[in-house]
Amino acid sequence: MKNVAALVLFLFTALMSPVNVGMVEAFAACGDDDGEVVAFVPVGKGSYGGVNDRRFMVVKSPDEWKELWGEINGNVLPLPPLPEIDFSRQALAAVFQGLKRTGGYSISVEAIIETGDRVTVFVREQEPGPQNLVTMALSSPWEVVVFPLPQKPVLFTSIQ
Numbered sequence: 001m002k003n004v005a006a007l008v009l010f011l012f013t014a015l016m017s018p019v020n021v022g023m024v025e026a027f028a029a030c031g032d033d034d035g036e037v038v039a040f041v042p043v044g045k046g047s048y049g050g051v052n053d054r055r056f057m058v059v060k061s062p063d064e065w066k067e068l069w070g071e072i073n074g075n076v077l078p079l080p081p082l083p084e085i086d087f088s089r090q091a092l093a094a095v096f097q098g099l100k101r102t103g104g105y106s107i108s109v110e111a112i113i114e115t116g117d118r119v120t121v122f123v124r125e126q127e128p129g130p131q132n133l134v135t136m137a138l139s140s141p142w143e144v145v146v147f148p149l150p151q152k153p154v155l156f157t158s159i160q
Helices: 002-016 021-030 062-072
Strands: 041-046 055-059 090-096 106-114 119-126 142-148 154-159
Touching (some): 062 090, 090 106, 090 119
Antiparallel strands (some): 106 119
């Protein structure tokens, strides 16, 4: 019952909050007023993933997902349970910032917008400033989100 109440509170807060700044930037970057916002849900996010290269990818099959989940969690024992995805209706957008020498870095999917000929995933990457205090540990930020299975090509673009 607590989970249901928490979900209702989360959805109410999301619906009542002002327009996401990232969404506004995504529409501006998209340059197409006819775009439609595609709903997405985070599946996982972290600062210390096992993927060491900068990579943006779409996952459309259970085998790809199982392999990627193992790579993301290659430095975690025991391996966390694989989140279930209905690949007949859904796909995953996975973004990886690559190996960094310190903490303070992050990557996130800010918006997904569908236009006439494509689906665009807008990604924000942040890095620490010269005066920021950061952990002195290797990091590899990542995020994976699930969204409706696209029928058009999926492109990734960075926003500031």
